[in-house]
């Protein structure tokens with residue numbers, strides 16, 4: 001048997017979060033040997049990542065489009081809202097991947113490998129990654145964005161909401177879109193199976209991504225999202241089906257639940273990205289949170305320190321998320337009123353700052369007092385402040401820990417995993 005390859009770090013999964021960590025390691029001039037592994041590095045354009053931020057935010061330089069204002073509409077309130085400090089950026093998945101992969105190909109301490117990952121394991125001194133081709137790679141630490149934490153228990157979530165959406169990127173014959181403003185939310189009052197809205201990103205006068213988005217616990221049939229988009233384009237832009245071509249589709253189901261914070265998959269194996277709980281429960285936004293952690297963690301590693309363990313959001317922000325999740329899960333009409341009052345009564349920059357969890361407690365109070373509050377009062381009785389517990393899952397080994405990674409152990413481990421898979 002050939003000897004297992006050993007690395008300082010393995011990054012398992014080269015999507016948003018895996019590439020983010022790799023990128024920040026290069027920026028921090030990390031000298032260790034790194035393996036980045038994914039089942040495919042082929043260019044993919046199944047997503048666009050949007051985020052708000054300031055000019056210093058990573059990856060604003062490759063933004064496909066940037067906006068300084070947004071349109072918002074809910075119930076009787078409809079307005080164009082200009083940003084003061086922030087911009088809203090949209091980065092194409094293909095541009096993001098290309099930029100980082102090019103940099104990695106020039107970095108002598110990075111190996112890139114296309115293989116499908118089967119599982120991970122670890123003991124007190126090493127972590128191991130096992131592929132479906134029965135290859136094993138060892139490292140001091142693994143960062144993974146592939147599998148849900150090994151002790152993830154769906155039934156522990158009080159509000160198992162999903163943000164599910166389907167978007168159509170269309171090209172029109174006529175110049176009809178105003179590319180200076182995007183639509184963050186055009187709330188759909190006619191839809192009662194969840195809180196729903198249209199999201200519109202106009203890239204050019206003749207090109208836009210229109211997405212029908214729902215916060216609920218069950219995805220719709222694909223044709224239902226398409227029907228909504230079709231009627232939105234007709235009602236708002238007078239577009240009949242023959243007036244546009246569909247150039248791209250994107251579909252997503254993003255978790256918006258109150259899962260316990262689980263920073264590690266097993267000892268020496270850290271969770272990244274959506275499976276690691278980096279998605280903000282009340283919004284589904286992930287991009288900025290991923291980069292914030294990667295930057296801080298890469299700094300520590302480049303200084304020869306241990307990886308920074310991902311930390312949970314502050315208690316108050318987890319608590320606000322929980323209250324909003326409760327309203328979204330139990331009272332759709334009240335949810336519409338909350339979003340309407342939030343955007344009507346608070347400057348949009350303050351809302352962005354709040355959703356980025358960067359506000360002071362005084363600013364939180366300003367935001368919260370600007371919202372339609374009766375549904376929150378009801379939620380407070382179910383989840384009393386300061387008595388609500390948020391769990392952090394302790395590390396549990398998925399399999400019996402292997403005592404040391406000598407060749408025999410690795411063979412046993414692989415056989416065991418292959419049996420499980422069959």
Ligand SMILES: Cc1cc2nc3c(=O)[nH]c(=O)nc-3n(C[C@H](O)[C@H](O)[C@H](O)COP(=O)(O)OP(=O)(O)OC[C@H]3O[C@@H](n4cnc5c(N)ncnc54)[C@H](O)[C@@H]3O)c2cc1C
Nearest residue numbers: 013014015016017039049050116117252273274285286287
């Ligand atoms: C359509 C869509 C649009 C989104 N838009 C936004 C947005 O605008 N803003 C925002 O903040 N968030 C957005 N999100 C949420 C979130 O940012 C993305 O889902 C993001 O891609 C999550 O990053 P990740 O690293 O956790 O997972 P991914 O980016 O999905 O990366 C996981 C990687 O693991 C690889 N992989 C999986 N299984 C294996 C295996 N067995 N072996 C080897 N490799 C494997 C995959 O190939 C992939 O490259 C969106 C999500 C979706 C689905």
